[in-house]
Amino acid sequence: MMRQWHLADRPVGRALADGDFRLAQVPMPVAGAGEMLLAVRWLGFEPAQKGWMENFGGYVAPIELGDVMRGMGVAEVVESRDGRWPVGTMVAGMTGWTEYLVSDGEGFDICHPDLPPHAMLGVLGIPGLTAWHGFHAIGRPVAGDVVVVSGAAGATGSVAGQLAKVAGCHVIGIAGGAEKCAWLTQEAGFDAAIDYREGQVAAQLKALAPKGCDIVYDNVGGMVLDAMLARLAIGARVVLCGGISRYEQGGEIAGPGNYFNLILRRARMEGFIILDEQPRWGAMRDRLAALVLAGRLQWQVDEQQGFEAAPAALARLFTGANRGKQIVKV
Template identity: 50%
Template sequence: MTVNRQWLINGRPNGRALVVDDFKWVEGDIAAPGEGEVVVRTLYLAFDPAQKGWMENIGGYTAPTEIGDVMRGSGLAEVVTSNSPLLRPGDRVTGMLGWRDFATLPAKDLLKLPDDGPPTAHLGVLGTTGLTALFGLQKIGKPFPGDTVVVTGAAGATGSVVGQIAKIGGCKVIGVAGGAEKCRWLVDELGFDAAVDYKAGDIRGQMREHAKGGIDVLWDNVGGAILNDLLGEIAMHARVVICGGISRYQLGQMPAGPENYFNLVFKRATMEGFILTDFIGEFPWARRRISAWMRDGRLRFKEDIQVGLENAPRTLMRLFEGANFGKQLLKVSEGS
């Protein structure tokens, strides 16, 4: 515990793709914990497309970043030193750690993990990924048994959970993903009713084969042309849930408005976005419900694990290349 390797924000990737030079590698000291603080060793980091937006200071729902800040990121860590009665050395926690080996943080800002189940699940299906899927679907999508639910980015961490929860609720589920392998995984392993490969082209034509009565709930993680195409296939009184916009994150700018948006009027449909923290008071019961589905085998998850803190920038870039298969994680250290 003498050197703390860190990645700092070194650029604003507005209007362009990320490059390695947007980050700066430095080595420094480990800050001593003050009253109520702990020092934690990072074991795993989690990656989400929104991290690029944080670097751009787009959206306004999180505190702005500055050039020279430690790159923000959530992760799984082990407590090394504690000046708080809330946590002891050896405890496993999750929280906003940043891209670094060690973080000195208030104990109250970290979530102590139970001993049961795989710890990395708390960075995905039991963390923001699963919570986003559950609340967005139930609060905004409001599916009924028998509804046709379509999920874009369906082989990603959030989309794959959305589809499985919709199946648990008795819906017909169609995933949109890139490539035959991902589409097979959705159908053969997760139980989706069908999958559309956007790389094969003619998304609307493919969708019409599987959603003959139209789309009742459209969950969108992508935006851009795919959202536009699917808005043309919504059913009467459809609910469109806007969760993410991977096409926007890559370019760093807002895409043009979808040409088919007026179908919302023709179909008397709604389109609504949300931020997960809108439902923070309900997180405990949601985690219990997701845990129960995992125990009885109705909810499965996949992790894509890269290795080495030095590879953090490249790991984030994988999200925008469609290279990740499941929740994107980076293993930083083994822990004790």
């Protein structure tokens, strides 16, 4: 027998609760010809998972009540019946919250040989890929640009800000708490950091970017996005990556009050879904890995322990308790 976490309720308009998940004991899967038995070693957590639980957005297939909770993971091949990879290979992909699964390898990638396997959940995974595509394809940086990143101490925001530094930009990060802000400026190389918990985000941003921001990389939405839209430079590019502030709201999501500044500043605001860019993931990963190995890209991991910790680990993303990429070592 093995354990799985199943979806038990939909947290629409509220915080996650213990009753949203059910821990189940199920029979072990059996690999058939051409298949592999994978043992999950790490699980990764994204804010988008709460939206998947709510069936919000419609860009992925719905998770039905009673289904295995969807999520990325790193797994080890423990049995291969003439499968794609031999026993001992570490791979990353959409494992779901389960201890074991059977796969033919479709949708999985081999972990990078020179970095810890769980890097495929963070700096080389969805967060790093999202940062790379959003910043380069939509932000279109030019050396000297002023860049502001919300959710800057998170797994995606921290990479986006450091990519901006590599591109020769002046980077301001917005994060929650003095500890996170200190990491941004002292370890990640940001030029300045704003603690949104101290309030007056708009006033602080005005002081730090008196001529406006050329690139806005938003992971938060809500009032923070509104404050950033108030400080657009002429021709600014606004990258809509996520909106963690909306995940406990019910009903319709309020639009930004300062949206008209897009017209006044001749700016452009664009969203994206990184799953659409999967054919280019390999090339993006190669570039991200090269920066990490060259010491030009710092990354944090917040590792919780034990399969039973999965629901609490996901909840940490919405309280700001995590430091960097949230993972669980199974």
